[in-house]
Structures are given as structure tokens and as C-alpha cells.
Amino acid sequence: MVAFSRRVPQRLESNRLTEAAAARGEIPFDLSVSNPTACGLPYPDGLLAGLADPAGLRYRPDPFGPPGTRAAVAREYERWGARVDPARVVLTASTSEAYSLLFKLLCDPGDTVVTPTPSYPLFDQLSRLDGLATHPLPLDPDDDWRPVLAAAHAAPDTTRAVIVVHPNNPTGSYLHPEDADALASTCRGRGWAVIADEVFLPFPLAGGPGSERSFATREDALTFTLGGLSKSAGLPQLKLAWIVVSGPEALVAAALARLEYIADAYLSVSTPVALAAPQILSASATVRSAISERCRGNLVILRELAAGLPAVTVPSVGGGWSALVRLPAVLDDEEMAVRLLTERGVAVQPGFLFDLPMDGAIVLSLLTPEPIWRKGLAEIFDAVRSWL
Ligand SMILES: Cc1ncc(COP(=O)(O)O)c(C=O)c1O
Numbered sequence: 001m002v003a004f005s006r007r008v009p010q011r012l013e014s015n016r017l018t019e020a021a022a023a024r025g026e027i028p029f030d031l032s033v034s035n036p037t038a039c040g041l042p043y044p045d046g047l048l049a050g051l052a053d054p055a056g057l058r059y060r061p062d063p064f065g066p067p068g069t070r071a072a073v074a075r076e077y078e079r080w081g082a083r084v085d086p087a088r089v090v091l092t093a094s095t096s097e098a099y100s101l102l103f104k105l106l107c108d109p110g111d112t113v114v115t116p117t118p119s120y121p122l123f124d125q126l127s128r129l130d131g132l133a134t135h136p137l138p139l140d141p142d143d144d145w146r147p148v149l150a151a152a153h154a155a156p157d158t159t160r161a162v163i164v165v166h167p168n169n170p171t172g173s174y175l176h177p178e179d180a181d182a183l184a185s186t187c188r189g190r191g192w193a194v195i196a197d198e199v200f201l202p203f204p205l206a207g208g209p210g211s212e213r214s215f216a217t218r219e220d221a222l223t224f225t226l227g228g229l230s231k232s233a234g235l236p237q238l239k240l241a242w243i244v245v246s247g248p249e250a251l252v253a254a255a256l257a258r259l260e261y262i263a264d265a266y267l268s269v270s271t272p273v274a275l276a277a278p279q280i281l282s283a284s285a286t287v288r289s290a291i292s293e294r295c296r297g298n299l300v301i302l303r304e305l306a307a308g309l310p311a312v313t314v315p316s317v318g319g320g321w322s323a324l325v326r327l328p329a330v331l332d333d334e335e336m337a338v339r340l341l342t343e344r345g346v347a348v349q350p351g352f353l354f355d356l357p358m359d360g361a362i363v364l365s366l367l368t369p370e371p372i373w374r375k376g377l378a379e380i381f382d383a384v385r386s387w388l
Contacts, residue, residue: 007129020338021347028345029376031364034321036234039367041290043234044283050276058271063263065091065274072278073242076227080201080214088252090243090259093268095199096126098226098243103130104262105255106160106193113195114155114162116147118354120169120197135159141357144208145173149182161193162186166215167200167208170324170354170363172317174210184221193222193247193255199231200320202288205295208318215246222247222255229277231321233284234291240273295321295366298373302364305377312384321366324351327380329360330387337362344379 004010014022021027033039064070070089077084092098107113109131115123117136127134135155139145145168152162162183167174175183175196187194196215204211216225228241245252245259299314302323306312311328327336333350340346351361368376 007131016334017337017341017350020341024341024345027341027347029372029379030347031368031373031376031380032347032349033368034365035236036231036287036291036367037237039294040369041234041287041294041367044286047235047280047283047287048276050279051272053272053275056272056275060271061264061267063260063267064089065269066271069274069277070242072281073227073244076232076281077214077216077244080212080216082214082217084216084244084246088245088256090245090256090263091269091274092228092241092243092263093239093270094230095197095226095228095241096122097266097268098224098228098241099126099195100130101259101262101266102161102193102195102224102243103127103132105258107132110158111160112156112158114152114159114192116163116165116168118168118171118351118356119165121353121355123163133158136355137162138357139168139171139173141171144176145171146176147179147183149179149186152183152186159190159192161195163195163197164215165197165200166210167204167319169200169320170322170349170356171315172205172320172322172324174208174318176209177213178209180210180213180215180218181220184218184223187221193224194218196223196225198225198227199241201227202232203292203295203321204319205299205317206319208316211318216244218246219248222251224255229280229284232288233280234287235280235284238273238277238280240269240277291321291367294370297370298366298368299323301370301374302377305374305381309381309384311388312381317366323364323366324356325362325364325380326358327360327362327384328388329358332359333361336360340380340383344383346376346379346383348380 071086074084074086112133115134138148225244230236313326337350349363
């Protein structure tokens with residue numbers, strides 16, 4: 001009998017919603033689609049032409065990636081008025097991989113990372129796969145989703161890092177500058193690092209305090225700022241992301257030396273993708289505009305259609321690709337999502353998947369093509385009326 005690692009759950013069961021989706025087959029109104037390449041967005045011709053650059057025929061292993069690409073990533077931060085030194089940019093194959101490298105850099109098995117809740121559902125899985133525990137940092141729905149800082153202070157002594165998502169998925173909320181300062185001060189005092197996931201920073205909607213700031217040049221605590229092509233250029237299939245390291249000089253140098261050791265063991269970034277990235281980054285503004293336009297337009301439609309229903313609320317969305325919709329909590333959110341799928345052919349994400357601390361919340365993808373969005377929303381609101 002082989003004993004498998006407890007990093008992977010012993011029972012790999014699908015949830016009711018996945019089973020309902022498999023049983024249904026085709027879904028006419030998928031309002032949960034988060035893959036930008038499946039949403040009919042216009043990508044400029046020749047966007048990937050650089051992948052054929054003959055320079056990609058030569059393998060020059062470099063743990064942090066080609067210098068020209070790191071410089072191009074550093075230039076991206078000029079949009080937030082931040083001057084990033086390319087020597088502090090580390091390329092990775094995805095943000096998920098960036099988390100894994102950072103967990104290896106900062107933590108021993110059994111250590112703890114503080115994770116925001118509600119937030120990106122993958123944190124539990126990613127930390128468990130690196131043998132780590134999580135400690136929740138609740139975001140307060142009655143206070144613009146600001147973090148309950150006392151919860152970070154109460155984190156165990158095994159804590160090594162605090163993750164912030166700026167803006168957060170799915171609440172769309174930015175980390176308020178006062179909270180960013182307070183968290184950095186706690187981290188500096190306790191010897192923890194800050195991991196700031198800014199994959200949605202290029203996509204502001206209503207904005208909010210902090211929306212114009214990146215963590216990439218914070219100097220007060222050891223800080224790792226994450227970004228990547230999967231969101232900033234709408235190209236998750238290219239598998240290119242990055243970490244920007246900042247903080248007190250000596251800590252940055254020590255962290256970079258160790259990150260180089262870790263990255264050198266994997267060398268996972270593809271050379272043709274890394275070489276094509278500077279040109280893709282400079283051409284990606286049009287993709288970002290198309291995505292932003294889609295998200296803004298869909299949010300307007302959502303508010304219009306929800307306006308006639310007093311029991312439905314659409315909280316402000318600071319930034320990102322998701323909208324939270326609060327429906328009357330006549331059913332639990334999993335039941336609601338299953339019924340919308342089986343009875344109406346509409347796919348939504350139930351709030352519990354993100355640990356949303358309220359009943360009746362669903363999460364919708366603002367990337368959804370407009371005709372599907374309109375029809376799907378009409379189905380949802382019609383169903384809600386029938387449940388009341
Ligand atoms: C907050 C957050 N970080 C990271 C990612 C994924 O990024 P990548 O494709 O680079 O792993 C997502 C994807 O939805 C996300 O919501």
C-alpha cells in the first residue's frame with residue numbers, strides 16, 4: 001500500500017455544483033467564465049509574433065529570466081508612479097508558482113501564512129501543497145471590506161507572511177493605505193513578509209483609497225509584489241508572471257540570493273515566452289482597454305437590471321473582473337447556484353467558494369460576453385422573483 005502525501009486531500013470529491021454542471025452538459029449562460037481568451041475579446045493581430053523570434057532557439061538559463069524582460073516588467077510599474085529596479089524582478093511561470101517559490105523562501109513545513117478572507121479560493125490549496133497552515137485575516141463587509149487588523153496581530157508564532165490581494169477577488173476592494181501601513185508595521189515588528197497580489201491592479205472600476213498605489217516600492221517591510229500576463233495582458237496560456245522584491249536593503253539582498261537558489265532548481269519560465277514578453281507588454285494596453293470596457297459595460301447593465309428588484313443589491317466594485325451580487329437569502333448559496341444551473345442554464349459562482357461571510361451572495365464574471373450577460377441576468381432575476 002503506497003502512502004500518499006497529506007498535502008493532497010485524501011478524498012478528492014467534486015462538489016454538488018460541479019456534478020450538476022457535468023450532468024447538464026452545455027451551459028447556455030455561463031456568467032462564471034474567468035478565462036479571458038474564451039470571452040470574445042479582441043486581441044491585436046501579431047500579439048504573439050515575438051514567440052517566433054529566432055533568439056528563442058538559444059537556451060541561456062537564467063534563474064530570474066532575461067534582463068530585457070525584467071526591465072520591461074519594471075517599466076510596467078511606471079503606471080503607478082513606482083520606479084522598480086529590474087534587478088529586483090523575478091520571472092515565474094504563473095502567480096501560483098510565485099506563491100510556491102515564496103512559501104519555500106519564507107516558510108518551513110508546518111509554518112503559517114495569513115490569508116485574507118473572503119478571497120481567492122486557491123490560497124488554501126497552494127499553502128497546503130507547500131505543507132503550510134493558513135490563519136484568516138477577515139475583511140469586514142460593513143467597513144468597505146477593510147481587514148480586521150486585530151486578527152493579524154493574533155496570528156500564531158509560526159506565521160511567516162501576510163498575503164494581501166490588491167484589489168481583492170471577488171470583493172474588488174483595495175487595501176486602504178492606512179491598513180497597508182499598519183500591516184507593514186506589524187510585519188516588520190514580527191519579522192514577517194508581505195505578499196501583495198496585484199494581478200487585478202491594472203483593472204480599476206470604481207477605485208477607492210489605495211487604488212492608485214502599488215506595493216512594489218514599499219520599503220518598510222520585506223515585500224513581494226505579484227503580477228502577471230494572465231490578467232495584465234489577458235493571456236493566462238502564456239504562463240508568465242513575476243515577483244518584485246522590495247523592503248529594507250539587507251533583507252532584499254538576502255531574499256534575492258535565496259530566491260535565485262530556488263528558481264535555479266526549476267528554471268520554469270519558457271525562453272521564447274520570456275523573450276516575447278517586452279513586446280507583448282507594450283502591446284497589451286489595447287487588451288486591457290477591451291477588458292475594462294467589457295467590465296464597465298457589464299456593471300452598468302447589472303445595475304440597471306437589478307434596480308427594479310429591491311431585495312437585490314450590487315455592492316460597489318473597486319476593481320477587478322468580478323461582481324458580487326446579494327440576492328435574498330431564501331436558499332443557501334450552493335442550492336441557489338445549483339438551481340440556477342439546472343433550472344435556468346445559468347452558471348454562477350456561489351459565495352461560499354470564496355468564504356463570503358453572508359448568505360445569498362453570488363459572484364459573477366464581468367468578462368462575460370454582453371448578450372449572454374443580459375440573458376443570464378434576466379434568468380437569474382426571474383428565478384429570484386419566483387423564489388420570493
Ligand atoms: C487573486 C488572484 N491571483 C492570482 C490568480 C492567477 O494568476 P496566474 O494565472 O498567474 O496563476 C488569480 C486568478 O484568478 C487571482 O484571482
